[in-house]
Amino acid sequence: MHLEMVKECLEKVRQRNPLVHHITNVVVTNFTANGLLALGASPVMAYAKQEVAEMARIAGALVLNIGTLNETEVEAMLIAGRSANEQGVPVVLDPVGAGATQYRTQTARMIMEQVNISLIRGNAAEIAHVLGEKWEIKGVDAGQGDQDVSVLAQKAAKQWGTTIVITGKEDVITDGERIFRIGNGHPMLTKVTGTGCLLTSVIGSFMAVEQDALVAGAAALVCYGVAAEKAAGKAADEGPGSFQIQFLNELYKMDGADVLQMGQLNW
Amino acid sequence: MHLEMVKECLEKVRQRNPLVHHITNVVVTNFTANGLLALGASPVMAYAKQEVAEMARIAGALVLNIGTLNETEVEAMLIAGRSANEQGVPVVLDPVGAGATQYRTQTARMIMEQVNISLIRGNAAEIAHVLGEKWEIKGVDAGQGDQDVSVLAQKAAKQWGTTIVITGKEDVITDGERIFRIGNGHPMLTKVTGTGCLLTSVIGSFMAVEQDALVAGAAALVCYGVAAEKAAGKAADEGPGSFQIQFLNELYKMDGADVLQMGQLNW
Amino acid sequence: MHLEMVKECLEKVRQRNPLVHHITNVVVTNFTANGLLALGASPVMAYAKQEVAEMARIAGALVLNIGTLNETEVEAMLIAGRSANEQGVPVVLDPVGAGATQYRTQTARMIMEQVNISLIRGNAAEIAHVLGEKWEIKGVDAGQGDQDVSVLAQKAAKQWGTTIVITGKEDVITDGERIFRIGNGHPMLTKVTGTGCLLTSVIGSFMAVEQDALVAGAAALVCYGVAAEKAAGKAADEGPGSFQIQFLNELYKMDGADVLQMGQLNW
Numbered sequence: 001m002h003l004e005m006v007k008e009c010l011e012k013v014r015q016r017n018p019l020v021h022h023i024t025n026v027v028v029t030n031f032t033a034n035g036l037l038a039l040g041a042s043p044v045m046a047y048a049k050q051e052v053a054e055m056a057r058i059a060g061a062l063v064l065n066i067g068t069l070n071e072t073e074v075e076a077m078l079i080a081g082r083s084a085n086e087q088g089v090p091v092v093l094d095p096v097g098a099g100a101t102q103y104r105t106q107t108a109r110m111i112m113e114q115v116n117i118s119l120i121r122g123n124a125a126e127i128a129h130v131l132g133e134k135w136e137i138k139g140v141d142a143g144q145g146d147q148d149v150s151v152l153a154q155k156a157a158k159q160w161g162t163t164i165v166i167t168g169k170e171d172v173i174t175d176g177e178r179i180f181r182i183g184n185g186h187p188m189l190t191k192v193t194g195t196g197c198l199l200t201s202v203i204g205s206f207m208a209v210e211q212d213a214l215v216a217g218a219a220a221l222v223c224y225g226v227a228a229e230k231a232a233g234k235a236a237d238e239g240p241g242s243f244q245i246q247f248l249n250e251l252y253k254m255d256g257a258d259v260l261q262m263g264q265l266n267w
Numbered sequence: 268m269h270l271e272m273v274k275e276c277l278e279k280v281r282q283r284n285p286l287v288h289h290i291t292n293v294v295v296t297n298f299t300a301n302g303l304l305a306l307g308a309s310p311v312m313a314y315a316k317q318e319v320a321e322m323a324r325i326a327g328a329l330v331l332n333i334g335t336l337n338e339t340e341v342e343a344m345l346i347a348g349r350s351a352n353e354q355g356v357p358v359v360l361d362p363v364g365a366g367a368t369q370y371r372t373q374t375a376r377m378i379m380e381q382v383n384i385s386l387i388r389g390n391a392a393e394i395a396h397v398l399g400e401k402w403e404i405k406g407v408d409a410g411q412g413d414q415d416v417s418v419l420a421q422k423a424a425k426q427w428g429t430t431i432v433i434t435g436k437e438d439v440i441t442d443g444e445r446i447f448r449i450g451n452g453h454p455m456l457t458k459v460t461g462t463g464c465l466l467t468s469v470i471g472s473f474m475a476v477e478q479d480a481l482v483a484g485a486a487a488l489v490c491y492g493v494a495a496e497k498a499a500g501k502a503a504d505e506g507p508g509s510f511q512i513q514f515l516n517e518l519y520k521m522d523g524a525d526v527l528q529m530g531q532l533n534w
Numbered sequence: 535m536h537l538e539m540v541k542e543c544l545e546k547v548r549q550r551n552p553l554v555h556h557i558t559n560v561v562v563t564n565f566t567a568n569g570l571l572a573l574g575a576s577p578v579m580a581y582a583k584q585e586v587a588e589m590a591r592i593a594g595a596l597v598l599n600i601g602t603l604n605e606t607e608v609e610a611m612l613i614a615g616r617s618a619n620e621q622g623v624p625v626v627l628d629p630v631g632a633g634a635t636q637y638r639t640q641t642a643r644m645i646m647e648q649v650n651i652s653l654i655r656g657n658a659a660e661i662a663h664v665l666g667e668k669w670e671i672k673g674v675d676a677g678q679g680d681q682d683v684s685v686l687a688q689k690a691a692k693q694w695g696t697t698i699v700i701t702g703k704e705d706v707i708t709d710g711e712r713i714f715r716i717g718n719g720h721p722m723l724t725k726v727t728g729t730g731c732l733l734t735s736v737i738g739s740f741m742a743v744e745q746d747a748l749v750a751g752a753a754a755l756v757c758y759g760v761a762a763e764k765a766a767g768k769a770a771d772e773g774p775g776s777f778q779i780q781f782l783n784e785l786y787k788m789d790g791a792d793v794l795q796m797g798q799l800n801w
Binding site for chain 2: 029030038044047245252
Binding site: 025026028029031068070101103190191192193238240242 | 567787
């Protein structure tokens with residue numbers, strides 16, 4: 001895989017405007033919808049058990065995010081997930097806060113047992129907790145920590161037979177065999193709520209136009225990080241309010257030339 | 268009707284700060300509330316069946332929006348709607364996504380059967396699906412398409428005995444007899460989530476101060492479109508993030524002089 | 535208490551990044567989370583009865599906000615509140631809209647009966663309605679009105695044995711004995727939705743690092759008002775969209791030197 005493929009994926013998203021069905025948390029719905037519209041995808045949020053099967057069926061991808069889960073929503077996630085599976089629509093899971101409470105950890109596992117998930121994105125702690133691994137947050141120290149993340153990602157990918165994205169100082173994506181590291185991004189992303197959730201939805205948008213989840217995910221990570229770097233160049237000094245706005249602008253404006261010039265895709 | 272009447276409606280909204288009760292979707296609550304505050308209205312969101320009758324009764328208008336509907340919320344919409352009807356408070360319906368799933372189409376129809384709706388706003392596909400008409404999205408091609416929209420709007424208005432707003436490249440409003448076309452607006456509105464929903468709420472705000480739904484709706488459409496054009500003049504080149512912020516600024520700053528100078532109200 | 539103590543509180547929030555658990559309304563979740571991230575705290579929203587006890591237990595403070603309450607959410611608030619009480623985690627209540635409907639007034643009272651609340655923040659009408667006092671909104675006229683607010687705040691604080699914040703043209707905080715008046719703030723705050731709710735959450739963040747609720751609350755009020763004034767200096771002329779963004783920027787950038795230079799803490 002190389003940056004030309006990232007560029008192609010981005011252009012396919014903008015040409016096809018894929019419909020991405022979300023069952024996601026109440027904190028990030030507006031930002032997620034605006035981020036996907038800016039990028040060129042077509043977001044829809046639908047939660048009622050009476051309609052999620054129908055909506056998931058016509059979508060290009062389904063994004064499940066447990067950030068503010070409850071019983072009713074989890075039931076809808078399972079219905080939507082099974083419908084997507086029947087129709088061959090890829091399903092992406094964001095296990096927000098897994099490990100913070102047992103309910104989140106167990107719900108993430110239950111969804112994974114009952115729905116065929118094509119890709120899971122989380123930070124290292126979330127992935128480790130769902131996997132049942134002990135994971136101590138080691139702070140910002142790199143080296144050993146980074147290597148651990150790759151090992152963790154590959155173990156999760158093999159055990160679950162899915163593609164895993166672990167985001168952090170460096171982002172890692174693997175299907176258990178192939179592995180990529182994406183060096184793009186910016187620390188200001190951590191000062192805006194829902195940037196992890198929006199990334200998961202951007203990955204979903206790319207998976208709607210590219211069948212290989214590893215390629216789609218890596219392409220999304222590069223584009224997302226490049227947009228963040230461009231936004232930070234304009235607004236990091238002003239603060240997180242301005243950064244958030246510039247980030248939406250850059251999701252809209254960034255293009256293939258930016259990808260080729262700024263993309264950092266390593267393996 | 269002429270632009271002086273639009274100017275008067277806008278000024279009445281700002282003088283009276285009407286309370287507008289919303290039962291709306293989770294994607295747009297924040298943007299809707301900020302848009303109405305910027306304009307000069309007073310938004311309130313209340314959803315519990317224990318309180319919606321009381322809240323609707325003291326409001327100047329009630330806005331029902333099915334964008335992320337569920338059983339509990341629909342029950343609350345019916346209670347609030349009946350309470351508004353008893354008190355003579357105008358009720359506006361936004362049938363978001365009607366046609367996308369059967370549940371949405373049927374719920375929109377059920378609300379219209381049980382609540383006296385003063386105005387419905389949707390895009391052509393939503394209105395057509397609720398009406399039970401076949402409607403093929405014909406792309407951006409104009410001419411014949413635009414004429415169809417007027418026919419559709421008038422058919423819906425007559426069948427339902429209500430005022431209909433269909434938004435698109437050009438906006439149409441009709442009570443089945445009179446019809447206006449509003450030429451204001453900007454394509455950047457389609458890059459920000461909830462701009463259709465906010466428009467419905469702005470129409471509600473105008474209906475709280477002007478009894479003739481056709482006049483109130485046409486005035487709201489002109490003001491909304493003028494604000495969008497002013498915002499685009501400042502921020503369209505930067506992207507949808509900046510546009511969204513400038514749009515809120517312009518809802519706050521636009522005034523009667525802008526209406527008289529920029530308004531495009533045709534019949 | 536003096537401004538040096540405000541400065542120390544602010545610095546402690548930024549050093550410790552306290553986790554603040556919210557059960558709050560759907561209108562303000564995104565803005566609240568972004569405001570706390572900008573300030574330096576760590577917001578989490580969790581609502582399911584299966585997890586709120588666990589989440590509240592590990593938080594530095596718990597914020598309960600009834601802005602879009604429903605039965606399920608109120609049940610979760612009680613579970614979370616009792617868990618916080620058992621663990622000594624301070625609980626803050628924002629009785630949004632108390633007085634507007636009986637359900638809100640009664641729910642606020644019920645929460646106060648069943649949970650030990652450390653601080654309540656509202657406007658004068660909300661506090662008066664929960665207290666069962668008659669309160670006529672007297673418009674913007676000061677003098678007598680301001681004095682009434684102090685009397686009301688002290689009466690509420692003594693009756694409930696808690697710290698009370700009443701916000702308005704001038705902000706008052708009292709534990710029934712000591713009382714402070716904070717002169718910082720800006721009218722543009724009233725043009726952005728959720729600025730009262732975010733303030734309550736900022737107070738919660740300060741209470742997570744300072745045990746004396748009166749000191750924490752007063753410090754939060756000063757910092758919040760200073761950030762608003764700095765933001766207004768940059769963006770008030772542009773409108774509420776730009777103000778909101780600059781306000782997030784200033785919550786991030788304001789520091790101890792701004793507090794010492796601009797803070798207005800009176801008693």
